[in-house]
Amino acid sequence: MPKQVDHHERREAIAGALWRIVDQQGWARATMREVAREAGVSLGQLQHYFSSRAEMLAFAMEYASQQTRARVERGLAELDHPPHPRDVLRLVLTEMLPLRPEARATSRMNAAYVLEAMHDPALKRQVGTGLRDGRSMVERLIRQALDEGHIPPGRDPGVETDLLLALTGLATLLELDVVEPQAALRAVDQHLDRLFGPPS
Amino acid sequence: MPKQVDHHERREAIAGALWRIVDQQGWARATMREVAREAGVSLGQLQHYFSSRAEMLAFAMEYASQQTRARVERGLAELDHPPHPRDVLRLVLTEMLPLRPEARATSRMNAAYVLEAMHDPALKRQVGTGLRDGRSMVERLIRQALDEGHIPPGRDPGVETDLLLALTGLATLLELDVVEPQAALRAVDQHLDRLFGPPS
Known part of the structure; x- marks a missing residue:
């Protein structure tokens, strides 16, 4: 993965990860930590894109x-x-x-x-x-x-x-x-x- | 409060507390801990009535x-x-x-x-x-x-x-x-x- 990741693309990948969790496990499971794991990014990286x-x-x-x-x-x-x-x-x-x-x-x-x-x-x-x-x-x-x-x-x-x-x-x-x-x-x-x- | 509290009554009081939290703050806030607090019972007492x-x-x-x-x-x-x-x-x-x-x-x-x-x-x-x-x-x-x-x-x-x-x-x-x-x-x-x- 190149260092300069497209911001919009990564946000979409994160949204996709959230979406899979909600679909398969339900909203209650969709914590920031769990979404970061599913999207393959660190919690800090996730918080760079979404503050809450x-x-x-x-x-x-x-x-x-x-x-x-x-x-x-x-x-x-x-x-x-x-x-x-x-x-x-x-x-x-x-x-x-x-x-x-x-x-x-x-x-x-x-x-x-x-x-x-x-x-x-x-x-x-x-x-x-x-x-x-x-x-x-x-x-x-x-x-x-x-x-x-x-x-x-x-x-x-x-x-x-x-x-x-x-x-x-x-x-x-x-x-x-x-x-x-x-x-x-x-x-x-x-x-x-x-x-x-x-x-x- | 008498020591021997009616089981059914306390369950209803707990359901009422849960209900108020969901109505006013939303389902995400309705944790066991928060419901125990609202119902005025300990977490242990709550778990005696509801295991999850x-x-x-x-x-x-x-x-x-x-x-x-x-x-x-x-x-x-x-x-x-x-x-x-x-x-x-x-x-x-x-x-x-x-x-x-x-x-x-x-x-x-x-x-x-x-x-x-x-x-x-x-x-x-x-x-x-x-x-x-x-x-x-x-x-x-x-x-x-x-x-x-x-x-x-x-x-x-x-x-x-x-x-x-x-x-x-x-x-x-x-x-x-x-x-x-x-x-x-x-x-x-x-x-x-x-x-x-x-x-x-």
Whole structure:
């Protein structure tokens, strides 16, 4: 390894190590010491990049969000052009659920992050901003689908946005084997059918 | 304090102490040592009741579930007799959301517990069993409402049950101020309107 290691690259490697620990062993195990060990750096080196566990977590979540956005982008590229708004919303929602290993890691990171954020004002601002941005993006998609007549008139875009985001509650049910992946997808499709009307 | 302290009572006092710490400071702070301090017992005394943090958490969750059931029971007593199934489902769902301080504590306990359960097979069995029991109860209510004609025929009770439980995803959105309590209730009502048809 060259002496001059790329700062950004090493931060990403550390985020990856944190991510593996959270996915496989849980958030409680993700101490600074354990993450340093997994990333193959000393505790001092780790502290050079992140002064606290909360700071490390904030970076790892930003990284996880980037990964989710990249998965959504790849999914969008596979849809019709222009894509049907139902397909776009389905993609955004299902990429937030632990239906595949990649999305499972993000979902677990997210659960840990949300729990920590409830009691950490700085994290709460960060995650709140991220979620409100996500909410605005979904609301824009729903307003556009209403304007273009894909969604029957009279639906309240704010309420429909909250309902759609509420379905991320399926993540917990999936993680704990209360709901099977196929059943989660049926529930999502049932909800979208009711929002858009059945596919034409 | 008499020497002979009621075992059950002290366990409940310890669960209460754990619960306050989780509500106010977060799960990461709820170590055995911190809970002993908050409950006013020695670490040795605490270990006499709970041999591990996971065991203490399992008991506290059972206690939180009892509190939730008690709140639902009290709410049921205030409904018409016989209650409309829509009102029953609305009560069950809203008592799972952090809309009031009491329910907020339960909801935070639950989030911590679920996160821990993802990586602890014994906890996962316990929480999974609890959630599957809850799911069965909701499905029975929906089947009965279908049989009695409150819900339009042709709805799939399994899918409708999963969709209703998925709305517990509102808990996170409420905790992080992404959705306001009134908006969460509007979303719940919109969903129930669509399931039952508008109130007659």
